[in-house]
Structures are given as C-alpha cells and as structure tokens.
Amino acid sequence: MMRKSFNGTAIFLAALVLTCLHPQPAASQAAPQTQQPAYTIPEYNAFQAANSEKDPQAKIKLLDDFVAKFPSSTLLQYVYGLYYQTYLPQKNYAKTIEYADKLVALGDKADLGTRLQAIQARVQAFSAMPFDPKAPDANEQLTKERDAAVQGAKLLQQLPKPANATMTDAQFADQKKPGVAFFSSAAGSAALQLKDYAAAVAAFKEALANNPNDAVSDYRLGLAYLAMSPPQALDGFWALARAISLKIPDTDKVKDYLRSKLLAYEQPGCDTQVDAQLSELLQLAANSPERPATYTIPSQEDLNKVRQASNIITVIGDLGGGGDKAKLTWLAICGAEFPEVVGKIVDEQKAEGYIDFMVYTGATPEDMQSATMANMSVKVWTTGKPETPRAASGTPAAQATPQPDVVRLQKDDGIRFSGTLVSYDPSPFLLHWDQVKVDPSVIPEKSETGKHAPRKVPAK
Numbered sequence: 032m033m034r035k036s037f038n039g040t041a042i043f044l045a046a047l048v049l050t051c052l053h054p055q056p057a058a059s060q061a062a063p064q065t066q067q068p069a070y071t072i073p074e075y076n077a078f079q080a081a082n083s084e085k086d087p088q089a090k091i092k093l094l095d096d097f098v099a100k101f102p103s104s105t106l107l108q109y110v111y112g113l114y115y116q117t118y119l120p121q122k123n124y125a126k127t128i129e130y131a132d133k134l135v136a137l138g139d140k141a142d143l144g145t146r147l148q149a150i151q152a153r154v155q156a157f158s159a160m161p162f163d164p165k166a167p168d169a170n171e172q173l174t175k176e177r178d179a180a181v182q183g184a185k186l187l188q189q190l191p192k193p194a195n196a197t198m199t200d201a202q203f204a205d206q207k208k209p210g211v212a213f214f215s216s217a218a219g220s221a222a223l224q225l226k227d228y229a230a231a232v233a234a235f236k237e238a239l240a241n242n243p244n245d246a247v248s249d250y251r252l253g254l255a256y257l258a259m260s261p262p263q264a265l266d267g268f269w270a271l272a273r274a275i276s277l278k279i280p281d282t283d284k285v286k287d288y289l290r291s292k293l294l295a296y297e298q299p300g301c302d303t304q305v306d307a308q309l310s311e312l313l314q315l316a317a318n319s320p321e322r323p324a325t326y327t328i329p330s331q332e333d334l335n336k337v338r339q340a341s342n343i344i345t346v347i348g349d350l351g352g353g354g355d356k357a358k359l360t361w362l363a364i365c366g367a368e369f370p371e372v373v374g375k376i377v378d379e380q381k382a383e384g385y386i387d388f389m390v391y392t393g394a395t396p397e398d399m400q401s402a403t404m405a406n407m408s409v410k411v412w413t414t415g416k417p418e419t420p421r422a423a424s425g426t427p428a429a430q431a432t433p434q435p436d437v438v439r440l441q442k443d444d445g446i447r448f449s450g451t452l453v454s455y456d457p458s459p460f461l462l463h464w465d466q467v468k469v470d471p472s473v474i475p476e477k478s479e480t481g482k483h484a485p486r487k488v489p490a491k
Contacts, residue, residue: 069105078106087117108134108141115152124160128153135179143186150183151210154217170225177221177230184214184237212242219248223255231255232263243320246277250285257292264296264330265322272309272316286313298331300366300452329359337363343372344394346452347406351460364452368466373447375488376440377405384414386437390446399445399488407462409448411437411469431466439475445488447473 070078077100081093094114097104104110114130131153135146157176163169187210192203219234235252238245249270256267271289275282286309293305293312308328315326337360341349349360374392381387389405413435440446450467473489 070101074101074104074106077101078109081110081113087121090117105140108137108145111137112145112149115149115156119152119156122159124156127156128160131156132175132179135182143190147183147186147190147210150179150186150214153179154183154214158217158220164224173221173225177218177225180214180218180221181234184211184218187211187214208241212238212240212245212248215241216245216248216251219251219255223251223258226258228255228259232259239320244277246274246279249277250274250279253289264292265326265328268293268296268312268328269316269322269326272312273320276313276317293328296330297328297334297362299334299362300364304362304365329362333359334363338367343369343392347392347460347462350455350457350462353457357457361455366451366453368449368451370449371447371470372407372450372464373399373445373489374407374409375399375402376442376444376446377402378442379440381438385410385412386440387411388437388440388446396488396490404459406460407464409446409450409464409467411448411467413438431468434469434474436471436474436477437469439477440469440473441482441485443485444475445473445486446470447489 074097077093077097081090081097084090084093090113094110094117097110098107101107111130111134115127115134118124118126118130131149134141134149135153137146141149154176157172162172166172187207190207192198192200196203198206215234215238219231219238222228222231222234232252232255235248235255238248239252242248253267253270253274256263256270268289271285271292275286275289279285289312290305290309293309294302297305299305312328316322341360341364346360346364350357372392374390376388377391378389379386380389388409388411390407390409391399391402391405392407393399393402412431412433414433447470448464448467449470450464452462453465454463455461456463470489473486475483475486
C-alpha cells in the first residue's frame with residue numbers, strides 16, 4: 032500500500048495552531064523560572080547546556096548525560112522535547128518517535144501544548160519513515176501511530192482559548208480545524224493499513240469535515256469504502272472522483288484506477304460506456320463533497336437482470352423510449368450477441384466489400400411484412416474486411432466470415448441472422464449490427480437471377 036503523504040498546507044496550519052494558540056515556552060526554550068523551582072540548580076544548568084549546544088551529536092550526548100543523572104527530573108518534558116527536535120532534522124525518525132512518545136507518556140506532568148507539539152512531530156516522523164508492512168511489529172507500529180493521532184485530535188479539541196485572546200470562540204475553533212484534520216487523516220491512514228476500514232472511514236470523514244479540500248483524505252476514504260465487506264461501492268467511487276477533482280498527485284493513475292473499479296462493478300456490455308459515466312461522476316463530485324442519495328450506478332446484478340428479461344423487441348422499445356431506461360438497457364445490451372433475429376429488408380446499400388441491409392423487425396410477421404421504414408442496419412461482409420475495425424468495447428473486433436451469396440438478397444425479402452449489437456441512433460431510431468452471419472436458408476438459390484418474388488419474413 033502506498034505510504035501516507037500529508038498535505039503540506041495541513042502540516043503548516045497544524046504547526047501554526049499549536050504555536051500561536053499555546054502561550055507557554057516551547058521545549059527548545061529555556062525552562063521557566065518560578066519562585067520555588069521544582070528542580071535543582073545542577074539540573075537547570077545541565078539542561079541549559081544542552082539547550083545551548085548547536086552541534087547535534089554533542090547535544091544528544093549532553094541530553095543522555097542529563098537523563099542518566101536526573102532520571103526523575105521535572106525538566107524531562109523539555110529534555111524529551113530537545114531530543115525529538117534534534118533527531119527530526121537528522122531524519123532519525125525512529126528516535127524522533129521514541130522521544131515524542133516518552134514526552135506524551137508523562138501525561139499531565141507535561142503541559143497540553145507541549146504534548147500536542149510532540150504528537151505532531153511523531154506523526155510527521157512516522158509518515159516520513161520507511162515502513163515495512165511485513166515487519167513482525169508492523170501492526171504494533173500502526174496501532175501506536177493510530178492511537179497517537181487520535182489522541183492528538185482529542186487534545187487539540189481540548190486546548191483552551193488563551194485568556195487574553197481577542198478572537199471569538201467560533202474563530203478559535205476554526206483555527207483548530209487544520210490541526211484536527213491533520214491528526215484525523217493520520218489516524219485514518221494507520222487504520223486503513225490495519226484493515227480496520229470502518230475506523231478508517233470515520234477518521235477520514237472527520238478529517239474532511241475540518242478540511243473539505245484534502246484530496247489525499249478523499250482518496251483514502253474511497254479506498255476504505257471499497258475495501259469494506261461488503262464494499263460501499265457508490266460512496267467509494269464518489270470519494271475517488273472527489274479526490275481527482277481536487278487534483279490529487281498522480282491524478283491520471285487514480286482516474287485509471289477508478290475506471291477499472293467502475294468496470295468491475297458494472298461489467299457493462301461495452302467498456303467504452305464507462306467513459307461517459309466517469310465524466311459525469313467527475314463533474315458531479317467536483318461540485319459536492321457528499322454523494323447525493325439520488326445518484327446511483329447500476330451494478331453487474333442490475334445489468335444481468337436487464338439482460339435476462341430482454342429480447343430484440345424489448346431492446347428496441349427501451350432504447351427508442353429514451354431516458355434512464357434507455358441508458359440502463361444499453362449498458363446491459365451493448366456488445367451482446369443475438370443468435371437469431373428476423374426481419375424484412377426495407378432497403379440495401381452496397382459498398383466495397385459489404386452490403387448494409389436496412390431491416391425492420393417487429394413483434395409479428397404481419398407487422399414486419401407491412402413495414403416501409405427500417406429500424407436496424409445489418410452490415411454483412413461479402414469479401415474479407417479491408418481492415419479489422421474496433422468493436423464498441425474498444426478492442427479489435429473479430430472478423431466475420433464473408434458471405435458473398437447475400438448479394439442475392441433484395442428489397443422486401445425476409446432475413447434471419449445472428450450478430451452483435453454495436454451502436455444505435457436515437458432519432459431517427461436505428462440499431463446497428465456487426466459480425467453478422469445470415470442464415471443460408473433464407474438466401475435465394477444461385478439459379479434465381481435478377482428479380483425474384485419477395486421471400487417472406489421467416490418464422491422466429
């Protein structure tokens with residue numbers, strides 16, 4: 032699974048919230064002096080020596096000496112803060128996490144703002160650290176990361192407004208939102224890798240509630256929905272489309288992934304039909320973070336029901352009626368092979384290598400016999416195709432066996448054939464067939480030359 036990549040704006044805003052809203056000295060500053068300090072002068076001097084040291088390795092050595100000499104010092108929250116602030120720029124992420132966790136484990140012995148800064152550093156370090164999902168302690172690492180991020184979101188919500196703040200409570204709450212989104216997104220990422228999909232969905236929705244334009248969280252939310260059992264496909268598709276509309280990195284790859292998931296969910300007759308659905312989905316999702324209850328996509332089961340209930344007459348009726356029914360029917364029927372279709376040739380158009388029979392089919396032989404307008408275009412090859420065309424699915428079509436004898440068919444003759452539906456014109460309505468095989472029994476004998484008496488529409 033791809034590693035979590037946090038939005039840079041979210042990290043900056045989280046740091047801004049934690050810095051601006053917390054009036055206490057940061058861990059990198061000198062420990063606060065009080066009238067009755069809870070630490071000794073040697074402790075204070077040792078801390079200040081480490082705090083003032085510029086060389087990272089020398090600073091770490093001074094911090095190690097401090098912990099060895101004063102293991103129960105009240106200055107440990109500042110010492111642990113110096114540790115992780117020194118390790119993080121050195122890209123020693125394991126040590127950054129170790130000392131951030133130690134600081135947070137002090138609980139109320141460390142002030143709330145200092146713990147929040149430590150959790151933020153921990154989350155950033157975990158996201159940057161190479162992670163091996165096959166490591167023996169992989170689940171333990173993810174669980175600790177998830178729990179730390181959840182704690183960070185809770186602590187940030189509890190952070191009190193400074194007494195001298197001029198902002199309103201609502202403004203103060205708004206300033207917390209980027210930080211809450213940052214922590215919630217981290218919790219969701221860890222839960223997703225732990226395959227706790229319900230928790231991942233809840234965390235990503237919390238992140239998006241506080242930062243609606245976070246493309247990464249929308250993408251992760253989509254993955255979590257699709258991985259649930261059973262998959263929440265429509266919500267997953269919507270979240271992925273939303274991420275694409277927000278210009279997530281590798282947009283084209285995410286778009287291809289979404290298209291593949293749509294194809295697998297629907298399994299339509301022609302793959303290319305998904306492209307129109309994908310375009311519509313992307314347009315709708317760009318304007319709405321939440322999927323409207325009225326938006327739906329037919330599943331494979333829905334399309335199979337249409338296929339099982341359809342024949343050529345119902346297909347023509349549904350497609351000719353237009354609207355949602357026509358869309359659903361064409362999704363199911365496009366690319367379908369029909370083993371037997373009968374009709375009357377209303378006209379014919381000869382071209383190099385093939386004849387395009389304009390055919391009418393109806394519910395009864397009498398209806399077909401009296402027809403004067405075609406509702407089907409039936410293309411029959413009389414010689415080998417000059418080139419292999421592309422089928423409606425977008426893949427090269429199989430070449431139909433040439434039938435040179437069909438040249439003996441003429442206007443008003445009945446015809447029986449098998450073939451594949453490839454497209455249709457809604458107005459005037461015309462259904463297009465390809466890969467057609469005409470039943471030889473309806474083709475006039477070679478001895479019948481010139482005009483012959485119209486051969487009746489064959490029985491179905």
